[in-house]
Amino acid sequence: MATDTVWVLGDQLDERLGHLADRDPAMTTVLMVVSRSKLASRRWGRQRAHFYIASMMRFAERLRSLGFTVDWRVAASMRAGLEGHLADHQPSEVVAMEPANRSGVALLERLGVRLVPSDQFLCHRDEFRAWADEHRRRDGSLLMEDFYRWQRRRLDILIEPDGSPVGGTWNLDQENRLPPPADGGDWPEAPLDPADEVDREVSSLLDGLDLTGGPWTGIWATDRAGALRRLEHFIDAALPGFGPYEDAVVSHHRHLNHSMLSPYLNNGLLHPAEVVEAVVEAHRRGGIPLNSAEGVIRQIIGWREYIAGLYWWHDADYIESNHFDNTLDVPPALLGGPTDMNCVSHVARWVAEDGWTHHIPRLMVIANLATLAGVQPRALVDWMWESFVDGAEWVMVPNVIGMGMYADGGTMSTKPYISGGNYLSKMTDFCSGCAFDRRRRVGADACPFTTLYWDFLDRHRDLLAGNHRLGRVYANLGRLDDLGAVRERAVEVRSRLAAGTL
Numbered sequence: 385m386a387t388d389t390v391w392v393l394g395d396q397l398d399e400r401l402g403h404l405a406d407r408d409p410a411m412t413t414v415l416m417v418v419s420r421s422k423l424a425s426r427r428w429g430r431q432r433a434h435f436y437i438a439s440m441m442r443f444a445e446r447l448r449s450l451g452f453t454v455d456w457r458v459a460a461s462m463r464a465g466l467e468g469h470l471a472d473h474q475p476s477e478v479v480a481m482e483p484a485n486r487s488g489v490a491l492l493e494r495l496g497v498r499l500v501p502s503d504q505f506l507c508h509r510d511e512f513r514a515w516a517d518e519h520r521r522r523d524g525s526l527l528m529e530d531f532y533r534w535q536r537r538r539l540d541i542l543i544e545p546d547g548s549p550v551g552g553t554w555n556l557d558q559e560n561r562l563p564p565p566a567d568g569g570d571w572p573e574a575p576l577d578p579a580d581e582v583d584r585e586v587s588s589l590l591d592g593l594d595l596t597g598g599p600w601t602g603i604w605a606t607d608r609a610g611a612l613r614r615l616e617h618f619i620d621a622a623l624p625g626f627g628p629y630e631d632a633v634v635s636h637h638r639h640l641n642h643s644m645l646s647p648y649l650n651n652g653l654l655h656p657a658e659v660v661e662a663v664v665e666a667h668r669r670g671g672i673p674l675n676s677a678e679g680v681i682r683q684i685i686g687w688r689e690y691i692a693g694l695y696w697w698h699d700a701d702y703i704e705s706n707h708f709d710n711t712l713d714v715p716p717a718l719l720g721g722p723t724d725m726n727c728v729s730h731v732a733r734w735v736a737e738d739g740w741t742h743h744i745p746r747l748m749v750i751a752n753l754a755t756l757a758g759v760q761p762r763a764l765v766d767w768m769w770e771s772f773v774d775g776a777e778w779v780m781v782p783n784v785i786g787m788g789m790y791a792d793g794g795t796m797s798t799k800p801y802i803s804g805g806n807y808l809s810k811m812t813d814f815c816s817g818c819a820f821d822r823r824r825r826v827g828a829d830a831c832p833f834t835t836l837y838w839d840f841l842d843r844h845r846d847l848l849a850g851n852h853r854l855g856r857v858y859a860n861l862g863r864l865d866d867l868g869a870v871r872e873r874a875v876e877v878r879s880r881l882a883a884g885t886l
């Protein structure tokens with residue numbers, strides 16, 4: 385008798401979800417396809433490619449142990465994988481869970497696959513749309529804070545019986561913006577898994593591809609048990625101190641108290657509900673300050689779900705937004721080329737070695753530099769998507785186009801997230817070891833961020849000077865007596881950045 389086929393994509397590795405939850409293993413074949421053309425289509429980061437394929441392979445084994453028949457295929461393309469499967473298995477129908485990205489939905493629809501709703505997020509894209517229609521502000525904009533409070537209430541997370549937030553306030557961000565401690569701080573080390581047979585198989589599958597970054601480090605778990613160990617490690621070792629230093633960056637430690645859980649949340653090895661539950665439970669047991677617990681919950685049920693909702697809420701061409709008409713490619717310094725900018729050189733190395741940095745290097749170093757220098761937003765999306773272990777279109781597009789680069793002209797943020805060297809110096813320790821001087825905007829040793837910051841404001845007066853949140857900044861710009869020299873230095877900085885000689 386023909387069985388049904390469930391096609392499980394590489395970011396849907398959870399048998400408790402809609403595509404598999406009610407399936408009888410004896411009556412279901414699971415199809416998993418690794419597409420060679422997709423692997424060869426971009427210069428993927430090695431950490432990212434390895435993480436996805438190893439996680440898929442181990443999930444296939446897990447499904448076999450649960451009694452499913454798994455048809456594992458390394459095929460020329462997704463289509464070829466499906467066609468081979470149909471020829472060999474002749475299933476009664478092929479079902480999949482809604483993919484997280486538009487291109488995935490379009491592909492599966494073209495191939496005639498029936499889609500079932502995704503329950504990978506706490507707020508489905510249709511629920512988000514309904515929320516957004518109801519909660520637009522008078523000027524048409526949406527606010528993450530509104531969405532977050534709505535999520536907290538409806539999911540009943542840290543809510544008192546009378547509907548007020550535990551602790552009496554919704555937002556503890558003010559407590560969570562400390563600069564790095566003067567002594568550099570003391571941070572937990574990330575667990576490591578030694579490479580095994582599966583890792584060696586993945587490495588040989590990846591052999592011959594043009595990948596970026598260093599060898600597989602074992603910093604990322606690639607199965608459910610490993611992801612759960614990372615969650616436990618986060619709760620025990622990092623969560624108590626998560627809040628206060630959430631926005632700090634230190635050159636000698638890459639993750640501080642950040643959870644490093646985004647890859648597992650994004651590929652299905654962890655579900656957001658269980659992470660939030662673990663955080664709330666730890667807070668209830670005691671020893672976890674409210675600002676740390678609330679800080680993580682805000683990231684997961686607030687920012688993460690808001691970003692996912694926005695991805696589907698915007699039109700498909702949102703990814704092409706380029707408000708400032710930027711034309712530069714991603715500069716070689718971000719790709720790991722030599723640079724005297726201490727912050728960029730550290731962050732580029734972290735991306736190459738781990739396929740990851742925490743939020744602030746992404747925002748304050750990578751996206752800030754790209755915005756100030758005039759990098760094409762789409763090029764930054766593509767590079768970050770290829771290089772980050774947690775990258776995916778749904779999460780990269782709103783974060784880069786909207787939050788990081790203001791390329792949508794302010795749909796997502798009320799002003800561009802930009803800063804010169806002074807703010808970098810406040811929240812990181814990079815400037816003390818740098819060849820450039822954060823206080824100088826002109827001259828050979830002027831900090832490129834500082835020069836480009838003033839030049840950016842100057843070049844985009846027509847688009848930004850009317851923004852009331854930038855009133856003081858434009859007043860300061862008006863007081864500069866060396867603007868001509870700043871403009872000249874900025875031209876030099878941009879051209880050396882593009883040439884990889886800065």
Ligand SMILES: Cc1cc2nc3c(=O)[nH]c(=O)nc-3n(C[C@H](O)[C@H](O)[C@H](O)COP(=O)(O)OP(=O)(O)OC[C@H]3O[C@@H](n4cnc5c(N)ncnc54)[C@H](O)[C@@H]3O)c2cc1C
Binds near residue numbers: 743776780
């Ligand atoms: C320019 C830019 C690009 C980004 N690209 C990605 C990406 O490709 N994939 C990705 O998962 N996140 C992305 N983020 C968001 C955020 O930086 C990462 O989720 C976070 O750094 C992951 O590290 P962590 O797990 O230690 O996070 P923590 O600081 O421990 O936060 C906990 C969790 O909250 C979620 N989260 C927090 N902020 C966001 C956000 N803005 N968007 C989505 N989820 C969020 C993540 O799932 C994260 O695991 C990007 C942010 C920026 C500014």
